[in-house]
Amino acid sequence: MEVPRIYLDHNATTPVRGDVVEIMAEVLREVFGNPSSVHAEGEAARRLIDDARQSASGLLGVDSREILFTGGATEANNTALWGVLSQRENAPGHIVTSRVEHPSVEAPLVALSRAGWRVTRVPVNPEGRVDAEEMLSAIEPGTALVSLIWANNETGTLQPVAEVAAGVRDRGILMHTDATQALGKVNVSLEGVPVDLLSASAHKFGGPKGVGMLVHRGEVAFDPILRGGPQEKGRRGGTENVAGITGLGVACTLAVKELDVRVKEYERLRDRLWEGIRSTIPKVRRNGSSNHVLPNTLNVEFENTAGEVLVQTLDLEGVSVSAGAACASGSIDPSPTLVAMGRTPEQARGSVRMSVGHGIDDGAIDRVLEILPRLVHRVRGAETR
Ligand SMILES: Cc1ncc(COP(=O)(O)O)c(C=O)c1O
Incomplete structure (x- = not known):
């Protein structure tokens, strides 16, 4: 009998939830209209997008008009x-960010610095957290924007976004957060949190790939990246991904409904995994924060172990985990996030990320705990030979 695979890489992407698949299939089959068309078919498609915007606004505690798909x-x-x-007027100016941002924040910042913007990257402590005060004290007279990731994709460490946003408020400085890893895993309501811009992606919480959203509140003006159409009130040209957006909406509704249960369950499974690893495998260390952390994420450093070899070995045994961020896999450069936390390149290389989610149960965790000590022992042996 074939043993079912155990997917412990929910921070890379999540399986698409059954409800999402069903509604998307129905939309693809039945609702083919162009949302910009004035006839009934167009109207039906437009209504689906409006509904999804309402669901997303419910999850995020913002006005639906503030959501751009x-x-x-x-x-x-x-x-x-x-x-x-x-x-921006007065461009180029200054930006404050952290040293543990995702490459999709870091790369535009590099492009902006080529255009003359100055970027201050505030260091993190050994748990991977910035100090809110330190971040605020990096603000200068020319600072236009502060960008701080809500939860890190590799370690799950949560940043003090609300605290930094409160300090930025009323200073004419924009606050952006990349909350991609946080949605559906912790509460990300912006009610009372003065964040101006928030990024997220459906595939990290049970939705489809290739669809996400930008929350932009108040009067934030921006140049569309995609020009050439009236869609999204001229803010993003191109016929909308109606099925994908509908799927995102359903994922948001599920996240609202299930959040409390998910947090408890993910935390319980993640802690069971860590306790098992810690008590059976010598020379292991948990990277990141133990109290400011996503409930589903465990980043473990196995001393004297090639993380990428352990990932492959586990894969052959039917267990999916990742070494470093998924976007960086294929390269064995040490993770910049772990290096920013003070780990040496060698220590960073021994780190493996395990992220639980929908479909993982006690049996799956126990199976991993059953095979992992032997595999780590084998990989360590090969390394020191
Ligand atoms: C923190 C963070 N930001 C942004 C992204 C990019 O998301 P997408 O795959 O939707 O472009 C990811 C995905 O790995 C992520 O983890």
């Missing part, structure tokens, strides 16, 4: 940074 979080981050800043 995008082709994922990479596009949302590029729009929030390049789209907003490249057309």
